[in-house]
Amino acid sequence: xxxxxxxxHADYTYEARYGIRDVRGGGRSSNRESAARVAAGAIARxxxxxxxxxxxxxxxxTVYNVQASVNPDTVSLNDIESIAVRCPDxxxxxxxxxxxxxxxxxxxxxxxxITADLAKALISINATRSxxxxxxxxxxxxxxxxxxxxxxxDGRRVFTKTNRAGGVLGGITNGETLYGxxxxxxxxxxSSKQQTITKDKQKTTLEAKGRHDPCVLxxxxxxxxxxxxxxxxDHIMSCAVSTVDRLKKNIYVRTIHIFRLTKHYGRN
Numbered sequence: 001x002x003x004x005x006x007x008x009h010a011d012y013t014y015e016a017r018y019g020i021r022d023v024r025g026g027g028r029s030s031n032r033e034s035a036a037r038v039a040a041g042a043i044a045r046x047x048x049x050x051x052x053x054x055x056x057x058x059x060x061x062t063v064y065n066v067q068a069s070v071n072p073d074t075v076s077l078n079d080i081e082s083i084a085v086r087c088p089d090x091x092x093x094x095x096x097x098x099x100x101x102x103x104x105x106x107x108x109x110x111x112x113x114i115t116a117d118l119a120k121a122l123i124s125i126n127a128t129r130s131x132x133x134x135x136x137x138x139x140x141x142x143x144x145x146x147x148x149x150x151x152x153x154d155g156r157r158v159f160t161k162t163n164r165a166g167g168v169l170g171g172i173t174n175g176e177t178l179y180g181x182x183x184x185x186x187x188x189x190x191s192s193k194q195q196t197i198t199k200d201k202q203k204t205t206l207e208a209k210g211r212h213d214p215c216v217l218x219x220x221x222x223x224x225x226x227x228x229x230x231x232x233x234d235h236i237m238s239c240a241v242s243t244v245d246r247l248k249k250n251i252y253v254r255t256i257h258i259f260r261l262t263k264h265y266g267r268n
Contacts, residue, residue: 005151005158007148007149007150007151007160009169009170010169010170010171010172012151012158012169012174013168013169013170013172013173013174014170014172016158016172016174017172017239017243018243019243019245055077057072057075057076057077057080058080059075059080059086059087059088060085060086060087060093060096061087062140063085063087063096063099063100064099064140064141064142064143065099065141066092066095066096066099067092068087068088068089068092068093068096069089069092070087070088070089075088076088084097085097085100112171112238113168113170113171113172114168114171114172114173114178114231114232114235115133115168115171116171117231117234117235118131118133118180118227118228118231119131121227121228121230121231122182122224122227122228124227125182125220125223125224125227127184127185127187127216127220128182128183128184128185128220129183129184129185130181130182130183131180131181131182131183132180132181133165133166133167133168133178133179133180134163134164134165134166134167134168134179134180135147135164135166136180136181139164142164147164147165148164149161149162149163149164149165149176150162157175158175159175159176160174160176163176163177163179166178166179166180167179173235182220182224184216184217184220187216190208191207191208191209192207193205193206193207194206194207
């Protein structure tokens, strides 16, 4: 494994960008880094319990083709943590364990992942509700071998034969087409009557008049493109200084460029 790039992992993209590779398990691209997040989250949970009535619960809802049925209003922490796969639906949990065992038998980035930055940028657009890269939520229906994109080379460059990952591995673009999906909620302002209340808390109905788009998707396209361009521009600039050699090269080129400008304009 020390000399072989693993499909679906960040081995190749991490080494291509930073010039190093931790063969012990992915380095910062390993999920081991999440231990610090969980520790900090535990402290944050205690703070929330002290000052609010908020509680945060997460559980496994789907494994491969096994779907759980969970009521979010009644599920408890004990329901989740009492089962190894952390699925409070006991019947589904049993099937999930079987699926996981069968899969076992078959064989930068931390916070500044490009997928994370794209998600932040695109979800900040008005009316957007979700963002996914590659196959998105459809990926949960596949096994690892089904989802992985095999590496190949023509002797000059490295590429993948398929692109189910959407052009990203370990939060770093891999040179393939970067693609994803943004979902947008339907428009809220409609001409039909809707129940609402006044500022004085009186019940009433609203029947909107005026010029309102029945569908905002055509207007969303250039906004999505703009936000993606901004994120890509940021990452291109950060990539230019991602290694010491690249930093030195870019500082040198910029210094020469400035020197030539100053000489051209006759400045000292």
